[in-house]
Amino acid sequence: MATLPPRKNPTPTKISKEDLTPLQILLQLGFPKHRAEKALAATGNRGLQLASDWLLAHVRDPTLNDNEPRQYVLYTCPTGLLAEKLLAFWTESRELGWNGAHNCMPHVTLVSFFKAPDRSAEKIAGLLEDIVNQKDCPDHVELETYISPNFMGLFIEDEFAKWLKAIAVKFVSKLSSLGIVAEPHTKSLHMTLAYQFSDSLFQPLRTMVERLGCTAPANWELRVYSRDARLGDAHVHKVTHAHVPREHDELELRPGDYIYISERACKESIDGWVEGTSWLTGITGYLPLNHTKRTAESDAWTLHSTTQITDSRVETIDEEIPKTRKPPVLSSTESLDIPDGVPTDDKPIAASKAPTVQSRQIFICRHGERVDFTFGAWIPYCFEANGCYVRRDLNMPKEIPARNIQEFQNDCPLTTLGEIQANLVGQAMKSSNVSIDVAFASPSLRCVQTLSQILQGYGSDVRIKVEPGLIEWLAWYPNGIPTWMTPEALIKSGFNIDESYEALVKTESLPQRENAAQYYDRSFKLIENIIEQTEGNILIVAHAASLGACTRQLTGGRVPPAAEVTRLVQRVPYLACLTAHEGPDGWQLHPPPFPPITHTSNNRFDWKILT
Incomplete structure (x- = not known):
């Protein structure tokens, strides 16, 4: 044998x-x-x-x-111009006084809140992919305004409502196969504009709803949210001022955090102090109520997945824009494009030879391979009890800058391969005769290291301008803005930093929390300022999301929804490079003048397999 x-x-x-x-x-x-x-x-x-x-x-x-399960809900939400109008309506109506509609974003409920164990969260998020067939979606969605003394809203027309209800039934059926009980919303589908308001607000709210109308173009998407079961019927307050506890039962407050506070606690407080629970830490304690401001309950929810359910067609407006009228000022998420050739004043357009525009180029790169995404929880593995760093793998950095060890938690360095990647890109830029006149980096250590290696590979002595405004979408930093190394500390660590550079966006002015549209607007304004205040070609090293955020509006595009931002980021590899050229018609995207860098994953070798 x-x-x-x-x-x-x-x-x-x-x-x-x-x-x-x-x-x-x-x-x-x-x-x-x-x-x-x-x-x-x-x-x-x-x-x-x-x-x-x-x-x-x-x-x-x-x-x-x-083992208390989270609570999940399925909504369909409008996007596009209608969503912008509704958010503006929310802001204006909130100034009149709080009503029940302000607890959530504009939405139509398809499946009311249901409970599910934490182990099922990923499966629930994945259900949306299998239940939508856009081909069956009605071509046009009609909304009907409804106003009564105690409720105002927009009702979904029958054909679209029937289709949405079928989606809700399919979703509930899929949940049932996971052992989760839920009920589809079978009543008239509607979007609430106002309810639970006082009689004195009826007339001003009615005027606002009538002025709002319901004919704005919109697309729709499905969204699965969840919330902490402790939220229940509590109000959600956003922290506006920091508070350091002075007594053992007080809660530490950090601006941008959300606090769950019961309605009863708010009403019965006799000294301005209430008991609340922190969304950021889960800890309960007493806090000064005047250090917070009530906000939508949904601000403290978790978004699990989104799926577009109507065709994302470009909507058009039939009204002709007179040739002597200035172009409209548009928000970042509006679907209307400024027509070509609209003059900016009342003077007639004179035929003339196009002016010569000196072509400038912007190169935007993602940083190289990062240690934490490669090795996981590397800090306890690589630091001895005395704080000394030990290189446990050849792909770990040979040495790291001197700083507080815990600051590496949210601001990690590059791997050895990450540095090699960046150096190769610099060499490729030089071989392709790319000219670099000014260089900017996000304050993240991995970005500064990447830009430093690119410039070394290129053989350039251009100094690095560290710009806090280049930090990625802050929604990915739930614990707050990381602690970055100062320019002085970076110089001490051997980086060629432009110490005289004055940041366009100060660290302290960065928001504690922002949505996707705000992140894109921040990036667009920053890139405009960089272009205005510099000459020649620009090299920027930042994050995966930065490639789109810094160029989308610059080249005339629209801000994508949050779900698309996340999907785009997942398709941007390390050291991906995007190029924008300035021409007579503005900035346009072009392929980089050198090939990309690709490499496979490599598992850690265990020599024991050969014994």
Whole structure:
């Protein structure tokens, strides 16, 4: 009988875990399964980094070990011009006084809140992909305004409502196969504009609703949200001023955090102090109410998935724009494009030779491979008890800048391969005769390192201008803005930093929280200022989202919805480079003048398999 050959170790030790799920990595890092599942569900299964940050922030959360399930809901929400008009309506109507509609964003409920265990969060998010067939969607959606003394809203016309109800039934059926009980919304589908308001507000609200109308073009998308079960009927307040506890029962307040406060606590407080629970940490304590401001309950929800359900056609407006009228000022998410050739004053257009425009170029690169995404929780693995750094793998940096170890948690360095990648790009730029006159980097260490290596590979002595405004979408930093190295500390660590550069966006002026449209607007205004205040070709090293955020509006495009921003980021690899050229017709995107850099994943070698 033939003998069996020796078998390799079936479970070799790995540090690089690209083939494992975030849950498996968290389990290997020693987190209990129920805590890991809770963290992933609370962060919308957006990856290992967010989940681990959530666990660190909630380490003192008394409910961390509870099995209380989250509550989920399925909405359909308008996008485009109608969404912009509704948000403006929300803002204006809120000035009259709070009413029930202000608790959520504009939406139509398809499946009311239902409970589901944390382990099912990712499966619930994935259900939307299988239940929508855009071909069956009605071509046109009619909305009908309804006004009564205690309710105002927009009702969905029958054909579209019937189609939406069918989607809700399919979704509930899919939930049932997971052992989750939910009920589809079978009553008249509508979008609430105002309810639970006082009699004195009826007439001004009615005037606003009538002025709003319901004919604005819109597309629609499905969204699955979840919320902490502790939220219940509590009000949500946003922290506007910091507070450091002075007594053991007080809650620390950080601007941008959300606090769950019961309505009863707000009404019965006799000294301006109330008991509340922090969304950021899960800790409960007393806080000064005047350090917060009530906001929408949905601001503290988690978005799990979105799916476009109507064709994203470009809407047009039939009204002709007179040739002597100035072009309209548009918001970042409006679907109307400024027509070519509209003059900016009342003077007639004179035929003349097009002026000669000196062509400028902007090169925007994502940073190189980062340590934390490659090795997971690398800090406890690489630092001794005395704080000394130990290189545990050849792909870990040979040395790292001197700084507080915990600051690396949200501001990690490049891997060795990340530095090599960046240096190769610099060499490619030089070989392609690319000219670089000025260079900017996000304040993230990985971006500064990447730009430094690109310039070294290029052989350039251009100094690096560190610009805080280039930081990526702040929604991905739920624990607040990271602590970055100062220009002085970077210079001390050997980086060629332009110490005289005065940042266009100060760190302290960055918002604690922003949506996708605000992030794109911030990036667009910044790139405009950079162009205006510099000469020659510009090299920018920032983040995956920066390639789109810095160029979309610059080249005449529209701001994408949040879900699309996330999808785009996932398709931008390390050291991806985007090029924009300035011409007579403005800025246009072009392919980079050098090839991309591609490499495969490489698992950690366990020599024991050969013993």
